[in-house]
Amino acid sequence: MRLAGAAVVAATAVALAVAGPGSPATAAPQAPSTPNGPTMDIQLLSFNDFHGNLEAPTGSSGRLITGHALPSGATKPTDITTDALTPPGVGGVEYLATHLAQARVGHPYSLTVAAGDLIGASPLLSGAFHDEPTILAMNALKLDASAVGNHEFDEGYQELQRMANGGCIDDGDGMNNQNSCPSGSFPGASFDYLAANVFKAGTNETILPAYTIKNIKGAKIGFIGMTLKDTPSIVTASGVAGLEFTDEVATANALVPVLKAQGVNAIIVLIHQGGTPGQQTWYGPDNKPYTVNPSYDAACANDAQLDPTSPIIPIAKGLDPAIDMVISGHTHQPYVCDIKDPAGNDRMVTSASSFGRLFTDTTLTYDRRTQDIVRTSVKSENVLVTRNVEKDPAETAIINQYNELVKPIASKVIGHITTDVTRTANAGGETPLGDLIADAQLSDPSVVGSFAKPVIALMNPGGVRADLTFSSSKWGEAPGDVTFEEAFTVQPFNNYLVSLDLTGAQIKQLLVEQRTGKNAGSQSKVLQVSAGFTYTYSAATGQYSAVALNGQPLVDGDTYRVVTNNFLAGGGDNFGSFLGAKNVYYGGLDIDAFAAYLSAHSPYTPGSLNRISVN
Structure with a gap:
């Protein structure tokens, strides 16, 4: 198995300011364990498949199922969606940034990560500028690391590298209704873009780092980032020309000893491949069971299951037992599930839908003696990105700037x-x-x-x-x-x-x-x-x-x-x-x-x- 180098970044997360008065907290403050004691509590916030949705998405793209109801006289239940309970729906980076900031309150040791498709298939506000506005927005909400997804390759891997490293395209000031660097510069991502299973053909060189190590007060956590191995079959051929995509399980497992050699026992996989929740059992007001579409917070321990054909299942079952958690994406579905590792231990697998409508809030305990995550401590829940909070001003400024620039075309x-x-x-x-x-x-x-x-x-x-x-x-x-x-x-x-x-x-x-x-x-x-x-x-x-x-x-x-x-x-x-x-x-x-x-x-x-x- 080919191995590639990694970005090693020391990251001491700090608590961020809560949003404006009257904004409900999305995660209750907790008293963290001492960083100098035998254990410490760490928060992990995650999302996936943002697809450049800077502005709040509309229609079905801005709603999720929150529950079910049985109308009087009906024999089948109906879905209750977020646009009914939390008008006018969910999502939008201004609200996502605020919710993430609120969730970090009470968690001084917090990291934010993503599972790919941050860019690509984006609305015009981002797509007209080669998705540079979305990278700036991810920087502003304090993203720490992300796997690449298949849509990161829509404009070719060199363009993906530019997203990571910065720089401008000489695109003729608006060729093909796109315009790079309208303000004169583009800094690139301040977070780590990871592509462990994407190699330049015929070499041992990945196009981006394979992993990153985050050091929180001496607690080392390794993140391996991958896209699905079938990316070439779902991306324009020119976008992946000259690249090889390797098996997800073999790639991640080969990196485990590489991380352990650097004193990293706590390992999390960010992977752009996922699952689809099957139908959920819901008990109506008549106490009868009904088969319904799963809600955004459906957990596999709560009458919900992933469809057995879900691609993430064999991947999760095959990943080395040393890997402590899997954060997934690609299917645009919400789930929080336990999938046993090869040793039969519980291992959390999560996904937070798409378009910034959800994020997953995970808490875990890091044991300083073993330098590892206490697997039984891992708890995750999907949280709605409602629009009843104050907008993040930095994100609003980005949106306003590019809305003005795109207006003549849009x-x-x-x-x-x-x-x-x-x-x-x-x-x-x-x-x-x-x-x-x-x-x-x-x-x-x-x-x-x-x-x-x-x-x-x-x-x-x-x-x-x-x-x-x-x-x-x-x-x-x-x-x-x-x-x-x-x-x-x-x-x-x-x-x-x-x-x-x-x-x-x-x-x-x-x-x-x-x-x-x-x-x-x-x-x-x-x-x-x-x-x-x-x-x-x-x-x-x-x-x-x-x-x-x-x-x-x-x-x-x-x-x-x-x-x-x-x-x-x-x-x-x-x-x-x-x-x-x-x-x-x-x-x-x-x-x-x-x-x-x-x-x-x-x-x-x-x-x-x-x-x-x-x-």
């Missing part, structure tokens, strides 16, 4: 919709917004070049990040008006559109790949298709039939010009059949095609979902 009205255009899928996985985006890509002239005009567009649903909402009016525009910022929030990756030749047989194999291999059992990988392309999926047999273009059956041996984005064209999301394409030609940005289509087809009304059928 506020431009590019079209009009007559109703919401959503990601809500039919039984076959087709969505109104997916239809719109696929049609926009098919209509984009930039992908033609010297080749024939594409006849089919295929879009990955994971690249559609938000709904278009009729009532949204951030910049004072009329209801139904769509601004560039709203369009960018839907498609925030700045992917390039790519046209290519595929045979009918290859296209049919792409359909098969939607629900087989690593995509087995998932509707979330069903490709969105352009008008005129239709097929039927049998849920009973898993077979595809009636695959047609404009009513004519697709012919296996015929060649069809297809447009997609560079993520899928590079085999992303496990669609390997794209790699067999011929005559690959790069066009313009997907966001530009989307914006142009909305302008040309305004006002836009979504049509019927009749492209993907199920029998």
Whole structure:
């Protein structure tokens, strides 16, 4: 196993000022054990999958399930969400920073860490500046360390290194609606970005430090940071070119003796891979059990379990018993669970949802005699980032600065919709917004070049990040008006559109790949298709039939010009059949095609979902 160097940082955490009067504390002050005694109490605050959500997220992105209710006369319970209990919802870095500061009160020995995807797939406020504002915001909330996630590679590993180390891009002062260093400089991260399992191909050199050691009054805690080994299959090929991603378990276990050789017995893994909570048992007012969606604070000891297929489970079970805790992410789910280590000991595994809506508050005891964490002392809970606290002024200043800089781009009205255009899928996985985006890509002239005009567009649903909402009016525009910022929030990756030749047989194999291999059992990988392309999926047999273009059956041996984005064209999301394409030609940005289509087809009304059928 290859090993790489680490950043070793001495960190003596201090208590921070509590937020303004009337702000409820999120963690009760505790009397810490003495730093000179045999034990000391340490607090660990963690979050994951922030994705550049500086401003408070809206809609479903700004709510979580807090409980359940059984309406009078109902036979099924309904979810109670945070926007009902804590209007107008949860999340936003101004509130996250305040909650973290409040949680640190009474805990003089406190560290704050994250499990990746801090940046990438970000709203325009951050994405328009290559996510520099988010790094500044993480510095301001006093983040100590973070693993990298797959989205940290959206713009390539050199750009990730710039995020860590600072510096500016000569991007032509706004090329592709992005602008690096509008104020003239960018300092980079003041926290440790960790990438233990990401190597430059053919070398023993990681692109960032593999681990960091935090020294709190002589108590050494080692943090190993990793992304999921399957990152290359879910990131644009150019973003991971020249890199090798190694197995998570083998990587972390090989680093245990490296840390122990430096006197570090307390070890925590930050990993951008996670799990999905299964259904939870809830007892209604009639004392009957109901199967419900889990709430944000569901713990595996409280009638909730992780789905047994969750990728984090075999990872956690395989990690060396010397590793004391696992902080995870990637799935955007909240959970606090015990997963036994190989020695059969309890080991906490946590995740704090996404977008800054939650953080996990963990307390633990460090034993100076063993120089290790007392495993039975580890207690974790997920805490809502409500918006009934004062905003952190440093974060507000960052948001205000970049809002002013982005305003000319963000506020431009590019079209009009007559109703919401959503990601809500039919039984076959087709969505109104997916239809719109696929049609926009098919209509984009930039992908033609010297080749024939594409006849089919295929879009990955994971690249559609938000709904278009009729009532949204951030910049004072009329209801139904769509601004560039709203369009960018839907498609925030700045992917390039790519046209290519595929045979009918290859296209049919792409359909098969939607629900087989690593995509087995998932509707979330069903490709969105352009008008005129239709097929039927049998849920009973898993077979595809009636695959047609404009009513004519697709012919296996015929060649069809297809447009997609560079993520899928590079085999992303496990669609390997794209790699067999011929005559690959790069066009313009997907966001530009989307914006142009909305302008040309305004006002836009979504049509019927009749492209993907199920029998």
